Amino acid sequence: MRPPEQIETARLILRKPRMSDAPAVFEGWAKHPEVTRFLTWRPHKNVLETEALLKRSVDAWDEGANFRYLMEIKESGLLAGMLELRMETAKISFGYTGAYAQWGKGYMTEAVRAAIEWAFQQPNIYRVYATTDVENAPSRRVMEKAGMQREGILRKDSTHPNISPEPRDCYIYAIIR
Numbered sequence: 001m002r003p004p005e006q007i008e009t010a011r012l013i014l015r016k017p018r019m020s021d022a023p024a025v026f027e028g029w030a031k032h033p034e035v036t037r038f039l040t041w042r043p044h045k046n047v048l049e050t051e052a053l054l055k056r057s058v059d060a061w062d063e064g065a066n067f068r069y070l071m072e073i074k075e076s077g078l079l080a081g082m083l084e085l086r087m088e089t090a091k092i093s094f095g096y097t098g099a100y101a102q103w104g105k106g107y108m109t110e111a112v113r114a115a116i117e118w119a120f121q122q123p124n125i126y127r128v129y130a131t132t133d134v135e136n137a138p139s140r141r142v143m144e145k146a147g148m149q150r151e152g153i154l155r156k157d158s159t160h161p162n163i164s165p166e167p168r169d170c171y172i173y174a175i176i177r
């Protein structure tokens, strides 16, 4: 199953990445220590690393299991972040990163709600879920605002190298059909 190449919300267009997006992605979030703090990867040192990320993203679209969208703000054309959907059997998981300058404007919640809406339009999808570091309060808030429920703690589940070399406890949030 493939999601559409473009998903439109009130303020955003979620679209497939292009290699020409690399400078905006690098400047917007990939280079920022604040943004990458709770992520599985370190801040990018240069735009070449961001180009490699986008190349992997485009290839993943072609392979058909992971679909990373860039979130373009309709009004300005600026990027508000990225949202990755991962197809599994009967369920979808996701992950996201917001552009530092656009935090707190409700963009990620808007994108996640749209992804959930699309997911439950698919008759064979029963569950949409994501995990987040137990200390990542804004991320928890996004999932709560999107109607997801906290189901529990996954102990030592994911390594966030910007905080610690040891795997970290994460909350798992989900919404079901």
Ligand SMILES: CC(C)(COP(=O)(O)OP(=O)(O)OC[C@H]1O[C@@H](n2cnc3c(N)ncnc32)[C@H](O)[C@@H]1OP(=O)(O)O)[C@@H](O)C(=O)NCCC(=O)NCCS
Pocket (backbone or CB within 6 Å): 034, 035, 036, 037, 038, 039, 081, 095, 096, 097, 098, 099, 102, 103, 104, 105, 106, 107, 108, 109, 110, 131, 132, 133, 136, 137, 138, 139, 141, 142
């Ligand atoms: C998580 C993230 C994507 C949210 O993006 P966003 O576009 O700012 O999200 P929204 O504006 O839709 O919602 C953010 C919510 O977090 C709240 N928030 C921000 N900082 C907070 C804090 N320190 N404690 C509690 N809530 C906080 C905001 O107030 C807002 O909630 P509100 O609408 O009730 O006021 C963004 O913070 C980000 O990019 N973080 C770094 C990357 C990351 O951690 N990704 C998630 C990995 S699981």
